[in-house]
Amino acid sequence: MATLLDKIWDAHTVHRGAGGTDLLYVDFHLLHEGSSPQAFEGLRLAGRTVRRPELTLATEDHVVPTRGLLGSSGVAATMVAALRRNCAEFGVPLHRSGTAGQGIVHVIGPELGITQPGRIILCGDSHTSTHGAFGALAFGIGTSQVEHVLATQTAAFAKPRAMAVTLHGDLPDGVSAKDVALAMIGRIGTGGAQGHVIEYRGAAVGAMSMESRLTLCNMSIEAGAKAGMIAPDAVTADYLRGRPYAPVGDAWDEAVASWESLRSDDEAEFDRRVDIDVSSLSPFVSWGTNPSQVVELGGVVPEPADPAAERALSYMDLAPGTPMREVPIDVVFLGSCTNGRIEDLRAAAGLLEGHRLAPGVRMLVVPGSAAVKQAAEAEGLDEVFTSAGAEWRTAGCSLCVAMNDDALADGERCASTSNRNFENRQGRGGRTHLVSPTTAAATALTGRLTAPSQLGARR
Known part of the structure; x- marks a missing residue:
């Protein structure tokens, strides 16, 4: 019997290391100006190229001003200029500030349809856990790992443990997914999920919109988790249908059919379980x-x-x-x-x-x-x-x-x-x-x- 984590991990394992570290294939790699300059410089010094630029996307989000255009000087301008120069040199698609596709990396990934069930998605940012709301395995990586993914479209990790957080009951009026996340973290602590991937389950999760699920998975890292995940369902498919990166035609039908298997088996064993009655929560x-x-x-x-x-x-x-x-x-x-x-x-x-x-x-x-x-x-x-x-x-x-x-x-x-x-x-x-x-x-x-x-x- 396998958990959702098991199924995605096993499907992406390229090589099992002797020391418990597995080499995984990466379906998509997201970049921003904060974590990528050293990685690109490492490629340049080693004479390497980006292995799969079509499976990579960069955006400007962390340092860009939100009250007007980016100036021509200062730290922000330097960082953005470096990202633009690196993306142009290595053929990586970039959504520039002021263009229609730009935004926070963990917002544009889902709305473009890049984030899909069953995928492994990495980014040099801790809140990459957001993307797990679609039944993807997504987490943040460091600069050296960013370089490795750019060069090979793979990354090496020790497999985390699986943790089930089951949300029972109906959310009261005025209580949101953010309140649920804060309540959970307050209960288990910032290290309560350390070394685990959380899978959120239960009727309250099924009733949430995709936006609410994204909020819940986003906050997983604040409990110490490697990632947060939610099994895909009709809400997931409805959100993804027609997005720019989503499959079309027969490929869409095949994808939706395959997503139905992306859920933990009934008898799957979790290393830790937490149950929360959300019906009693307040803000x-x-x-x-x-x-x-x-x-x-x-x-x-x-x-x-x-x-x-x-x-x-x-x-x-x-x-x-x-x-x-x-x-x-x-x-x-x-x-x-x-x-x-x-x-x-x-x-x-x-x-x-x-x-x-x-x-x-x-x-x-x-x-x-x-x-x-x-x-x-x-x-x-x-x-x-x-x-x-x-x-x-x-x-x-x-x-x-x-x-x-x-x-x-x-x-x-x-x-x-x-x-x-x-x-x-x-x-x-x-x-x-x-x-x-x-x-x-x-x-x-x-x-x-x-x-x-x-x-x-x-x-």
Whole structure:
């Protein structure tokens, strides 16, 4: 009996190493400007070429500005220029900033149809786990591995263990996949899935949209997992149908038929199992400096249980016992590879429409891709955001990683739909509270951490 991980791993094994490290074939390789310069230089020095440029795609996302055109000088311009030069030299397709296909690498992969069930997809970025929502095995790799994949279309890994996270029940109104992910990480910790690939299962997963599944798998890495996966189903096929890289005609029918076998066998054994009843969940928010330091939004800042928690409270300038709903917010960020898709923007816009941001609150809305931006503008969502007082930006990683023009000032506190709340992640001295898109929107309207259900009483 085999798990979904077993089936994909075995189908891609080119050679089994004596020390437990297997050489795997890579179906698709994604690149961005942050992790590729040294890899291309390694190819150049060794006199090698890119083995399968047609199975490689690059995009500009991490350092590009989201408020205007890229300048001709500075670190960002240098990094983007290097990516453009390398892609031109080695024949790698590139989606440039300002073009229709550009966006965050983990947003454009699915929307182009590159991300398909049964594939192994690699990228020099930790949140490559996002793509597992389609029943792919996808994870981040280091610079030397990026070079190896470019040169050989293979990579060597020790096989991770399999972990089943089963979500029981129905999600309550106002509770999203982001809240589920934060609840799970809060329960098992940032190392709870270390050395494992998580397979998300259960009725609650089956009821999720593809966008919600992408959010869930995106956050897997924050629990220490190598990757997150969800077996493909009709929702998967419906999303992929007609995408640029998706099969067509008879090839589409054959692909869909083959995807039906991509699920764990009923008697498959997992190395670890976790069961979560989602029907009792409410919106979650982080209080500390890692994604496991979370509480329900209706809760309070906890007493520190160890020195790490004490340091987190000191950095976040929070006192134990403080109700999370009383924590004031300076900046709200809606975007990232976690929550920058059209569904996320629609959900937030639904709360903001006809209202104004709280005085003193700044809100950045950054679409995850140029396609998301175009779709949002076609629906008038951009006008909803700007009428509320938010800033409407172009596609990019933006404030998630602060490798660009967007960064918090020292001491600013941000409600963020991104995936990490580490010290200085969003800018030196910036304080990050991880939230869902609807919690972000509700917070922007009140100026304090706020659940959507509270808006009726607090507007």
